[in-house]
Amino acid sequence: MTTTRFAPSPTGYIHVGNLRTALMNFLIAKKSGGTFILRIDDTDPERSKQEYVDAIQEDMEWLGLTWDKIERQSERLDRYVAAADKLREMGRFYECFETPVELDLKRKKQLNMGKPPVYDRAALALSEGDKAKLRAERGDGHWRFKLDQARIGWTDGVLGDISIDAASVSDPVLIRGDGQFLYTLASVVDDTEMGVTHVVRGSDHVTNTATQIQMIQALGGTVPTFAHHSLLTGPQGESLSKRLGTLALRDLREAGVEPMALLSMMARLGSSQPLELRHGIDEIAEGFDVNQFGSAPTKFDVNDVYPLTGRLLGEMDLDAVAADVATAGVPDDMAAQFWSVIRANIGTRKDIAGWWDLFENGADPVVEDEDKEFVAQAMALLPEGPFDDETWGAWTKAVKAETGRKGRGLFMPLRKALTGQAHGPDMSAVLPLLKVIKARG
Known part of the structure; x- marks a missing residue:
């Protein structure tokens, strides 16, 4: 049975970088019918x-993960106390x-000597x-796992064959002086006892993986299949670290991003597969392969x-946006017509209310x-309502005959005069929905 996990720390809101890890682990389990x-x-x-x-749970539920x-x-x-006791035995x-200052001095000395800055x-x-004297002077110490200084190798789902010399890595600290268990130990114990079979995480964890493999083996666990995805950068290759606060999932949700649009993108970004807009998590899982990243x-x-x-909204049926259309104030008997007219011309659900306000007011x-003189002439030729889908064609034909204007010079000034916008749905569909036609020109 395939078992994966997403393990965020609740010290802030999760962002797109976290999502990449969560989604990959979710899809591996989903595709295999695992946990x-x-x-x-x-x-x-x-x-x-x-x-x-x-907030983490809300964001995950919003995405359908x-x-x-x-x-x-x-x-x-x-469980971590028990594991620590076992490692001591x-x-x-x-x-x-050593204090942080002492450790820093040791690292600088090693670097000056051309040696790797590894704990000595x-x-x-x-x-x-x-030890008793140091405890009396400084309090309890921190605890390190003693690595077997041999090469640690594994076949990574993204990076391929990896080999790290444990002698080039410091023995990792697993318990701080104040008794707090650190991620490295807790993660190993949890992955082992929860039967985690696959771990996907960022490439900045490669060294952690090497040390954790030895810890898993020391504790008698089964080493999972590891895959380390690349880290995200900005569009110019810049670090995202300073911008992640503005890329929180809750901020994207508030901005109107559709979850399936975001998931479709993140499930392919950085892979050899083309980006394809999907409409359900099962569709995304079906084509997912971590080895193609x-x-x-x-x-x-x-x-x-x-x-x-x-694009996603433009492909949605009324049922998928019925609540948003109703909230905008659209009467039930006009909802289907309204949505069919605007669906291909909105960026997010937030735009729905603006279109109804335009039609209503x-x-x-x-x-x-x-164009002032031309618009005035045209408005004088506009027939009395109500309008239907033939009105726009008949009106513009009459305006063309009267003024001699044609093409863009005819249609664009009239669209802007009626809607205040240079772009939008076909005006033959818009005109019947316009309840208020003010004097133009």
């Missing part, structure tokens, strides 16, 4: 907030007392008396999501100086 776990990594009590836990199980690391602390866990394992030489940084432009949203006319 998808939402795991809240909340071992940091100071930074973790319930409001962010709630439903989970089979939800877990919270804060409720599993006893095996001689793979040791206490260290000085704490292993401390006697019990030395590349390792190069992937450019993401939020502006590309909005045309997809507009009219728009401020836009008339260029050189």
Whole structure:
């Protein structure tokens, strides 16, 4: 049974970078009929907030990324204590007392000597008396996992064959001096005990994966299949790190982005597959293959999501937007006609109300100086309502005969005078919906 997980920390709102990880893990489980776990990594009590836990769940539900199980690391602390005790008994866990300043000085010295800035394992030489003295002076130390300094290799779902020399990596800190369990230990314990079979995450975790593979093996677990997707950049290749706050999923939702437009884009971005607009999560899962993603940084432009949203809305039936149409004030007996007219001319659902206001109350006319006389002539020829789908053709034919204007010079000034806009639906369909025709010109 395939089991995957998405493990956000509730220290802020999730953004498009988090979504990429969540979606890939979800689709692997979905495609195989497996289990998808939402795991809240909340071992940091100071930074973790319930409001962010709630927001994560809301964002996931908005996207339709439903989970089979939800877990919270804060409720599993006893499991991490047990794992730490086991590692101590095996001689793979040791206490260290260096301060951040001392560690920084060691790193600088190693770099100056042309050596990799790897922890020198000085704490292993401390006697019990030395440790007792340091605890009395500095408090409890932090605990590191003792790596087996051999090469660590695996076949990555995106990066291919990976091999990392553990001697070039510092023994990872798993427990802080204040007793807080860090992600590396908690993640290994959870993945092992929850039977996680596939882990997809960002390429910035490759070194973590190497150390975690040794930890999983030390604890007697089965190493999952790992895949490390490329990191997102801005459209010019710039780092997204400073912009992620404006790319939170809740902000995109508020801006009117359709979830299936966003998911369709994110499920293909950075892969060898063409972007295709999908209408359901099953469609997306059917064509998903993590092995078709590349390792190069992937450019993401939020502006590309909005045309997809507009296309998606243009393909929707009235039933899918009925609540938005009703909220805009459109009477039930006019809803179908209204939606058929505007559906291909909106960017987001927020535009629906604006179109109904135009039809209901009219728009401020836009008339260029050189068109004032022409528009006045044309409006004098406009027949009394009500209008039907033949009115526009008959009217413009009469205006052409009277003024000699034709083509764009005929139609554009009239569209702008009636709707205040240079673009929009076919005017033969618009005119019957315009309830108010103010004097033009």
